[in-house]
Amino acid sequence: MKRNIVIAVVTAAALVGGGTATALAVAGDDDDSTSVTRTDDDRDDRGEDRSDDRDGDDDDGAVRAAAPGGVTAAEAITAALKHTPGTAVSAELDDGSWEVDVLAESDTWHTVRIAPDSGKVLGAQKDDEDDAAEVRAALKGASVTAEDAAKAAAAKGTVVSVDLDDDGGDKGWEAGTRASGGDARDWNVDLKTASVTPDRDDD
Incomplete structure (x- = not known):
């Protein structure tokens, strides 16, 4: 039952965000089910942070x-x-x-x-x-x-x-x-x- 809820949440996140979403579900007992959702926006943000670090401060x-x-x-x-x-x-x-x-x-x-x-x-x-x-x-x-x-x-x-x-x-x-x-x-x-x-x- 809870796996169905996880799938529904991930699908909704993908539709609302306008991008793709990756879900990682760990199935065990119904009470222990967990999920992690990563969106394209998260990956883009990390890429921008790395780009800023490479550029450094422009003091010239x-x-x-x-x-x-x-x-x-x-x-x-x-x-x-x-x-x-x-x-x-x-x-x-x-x-x-x-x-x-x-x-x-x-x-x-x-x-x-x-x-x-x-x-x-x-x-x-x-x-x-x-x-x-x-x-x-x-x-x-x-x-x-x-x-x-x-x-x-x-x-x-x-x-x-x-x-x-x-x-x-x-x-x-x-x-x-x-x-x-x-x-x-x-x-x-x-x-x-x-x-x-x-x-x-x-x-």
Whole structure:
């Protein structure tokens, strides 16, 4: 009698779930009969869990966004300067967008955010900075722009940042790159020749 009930339950589960069901019945005394039912959905859920485990966490989205086919540092700088004319002093891929710092002709600072997949301007804001004189002094006589530095450093890997180093006697552009394997490196780009050399402080 209880075996008939088990079969009826399994059949109903298959019809309601829209898939197939596998029933395992252990027959003994009527009071000891047990059944285990597994549906296609159970198997699919386990497969998805295993797939998630293989994929792991994706903590390299920013770098992937700047990979071939995405917007490079040089392109982000070009887009930012088209929106806010001036001198680009830094560009960094941060929090899912390029952030480009621009020193306008009026010595006001602006941060322009660029979408890493389309190159569109996501927004811009005025910053309260007072080091315009130092930056202009560091760039006096320079022939290599931030965009040029980004292009030069791209030969070393995917450029994820460019910044002007105006401290001390070794003024120049600092560029950060990430190789396809995830290794991060820092480089110095000469303000006049665009030659790229390893950063002395890079471990």
